[in-house]
Amino acid sequence: MRVVAILVAVAAAAVFLVVSPSATAAGAWPSVRQGAGGPDVVTVQYLLRHHGHGIPADGDFGPVTASAVTAFQSARGLVADGVVGPQTWPYLIVPVRQGSTGEAVRAAQTQLNKHGAGLAVDGRFGSVTDGAVRAYQSAHGLAVDGLVGPQTWQSLLGGGSGPAPGGHALPLARGALPRAAYGAPHWNGNPAVDLMVSYVPAYAITSGTVDHYDSASCGIGIRLLQPDGSRFVYCHLSARSVAEGASVSAGTRLATTGDTGNSGDPHLHVEIRTADGVARCPQRYLLAIYDGGTPPALTSLPTSGCTVG
Numbered sequence: 001m002r003v004v005a006i007l008v009a010v011a012a013a014a015v016f017l018v019v020s021p022s023a024t025a026a027g028a029w030p031s032v033r034q035g036a037g038g039p040d041v042v043t044v045q046y047l048l049r050h051h052g053h054g055i056p057a058d059g060d061f062g063p064v065t066a067s068a069v070t071a072f073q074s075a076r077g078l079v080a081d082g083v084v085g086p087q088t089w090p091y092l093i094v095p096v097r098q099g100s101t102g103e104a105v106r107a108a109q110t111q112l113n114k115h116g117a118g119l120a121v122d123g124r125f126g127s128v129t130d131g132a133v134r135a136y137q138s139a140h141g142l143a144v145d146g147l148v149g150p151q152t153w154q155s156l157l158g159g160g161s162g163p164a165p166g167g168h169a170l171p172l173a174r175g176a177l178p179r180a181a182y183g184a185p186h187w188n189g190n191p192a193v194d195l196m197v198s199y200v201p202a203y204a205i206t207s208g209t210v211d212h213y214d215s216a217s218c219g220i221g222i223r224l225l226q227p228d229g230s231r232f233v234y235c236h237l238s239a240r241s242v243a244e245g246a247s248v249s250a251g252t253r254l255a256t257t258g259d260t261g262n263s264g265d266p267h268l269h270v271e272i273r274t275a276d277g278v279a280r281c282p283q284r285y286l287l288a289i290y291d292g293g294t295p296p297a298l299t300s301l302p303t304s305g306c307t308v309g
Contacts, residue, residue, distance in 0.1 A: 030157055031085035036061040037167025038250040039114040044084050046107035047092045093153040097146055100125040108148045111156035116241030116253035168206050168289045169251035171270055176200055182286040183308035191279040191303050197257050198266040204252045205232050212244045219261020222254050229275030230298050236263045274298050281306035
């Protein structure tokens with residue numbers, strides 16, 4: 001009977017390990033390499049700084065960052081390929097919690113902001129950062145302990161839409177829709193695209209300044225303003241995740257999609273407008289991001305005939 005009881009206990013533990021939410025909450029480690037930009041690159045740079053590499057945390061994965069990555073990899077017996085991927089992240093991340101300070105805390109704050117936390121990236125892990133960590137952990141099925149350890153790091157880095165080379169990201173998580181959805185025409189021929197999703201996170205396509213924009217047609221909206229006066233427009237949102245006037249990077253969570261305004265069904269309406277106010281077809285731009293390429297100049301985008309095969 002004692003042996004049976006032990007076997008039952010072992011089996012129960014095995015089942016728990018298979019179905020425990022925290023065991024499946026983390027996403028895949030991203031692969032970040034030279035040419036990339038955005039919050040994941042800033043995170044790499046802050047973590048490298050923590051490990052003694054005096055590089056700028058500027059979000060540009062150029063030769064200086066690549067050299068620091070290969071040096072970090074070589075020092076730890078890793079393949080020195082300059083790519084921060086699944087083999088490198090577990091060595092690069094640093095556990096942080098309330099009371100921690102420094103560059104690793106800035107890295108964690110950058111990741112939390114990618115998911116809409118709106119924290120000051122000040123390197124001080126105080127009560128506000130602790131609250132943001134616990135809220136993230138609760139929402140993603142992780143142990144709510146306030147510790148940014150390996151599992152929380154992996155979830156933070158594996159979530160979001162993922163910056164593409166050149167500092168761009170899809171407006172939705174990559175798995176939310178197939179490639180064809182980004183090339184489809186708008187239902188009434190407008191220079192825009194309707195992405196048919198229900199109440200999911202929406203992300204910044206590129207860096208910019210957040211402008212809250214509401215209208216009877218758009219509903220709850222956001223305009224992501226660019227220095228040259230162009231803007232990326234998101235409509236029919238159910239809620240915004242970032243403050244008016246906030247500066248964000250590609251891949252930062254901006255809002256939750258919805259069904260507000262002149263919508264009909266839950267979806268995300270995306271427009272691109274150049275500085276002259278002209279609406280441009282976003283399909284080629286979004287497909288370039290999806291394919292990992294460099295998006296075309298906004299002024300080169302057509303104003304009609306928006307279908308892309």
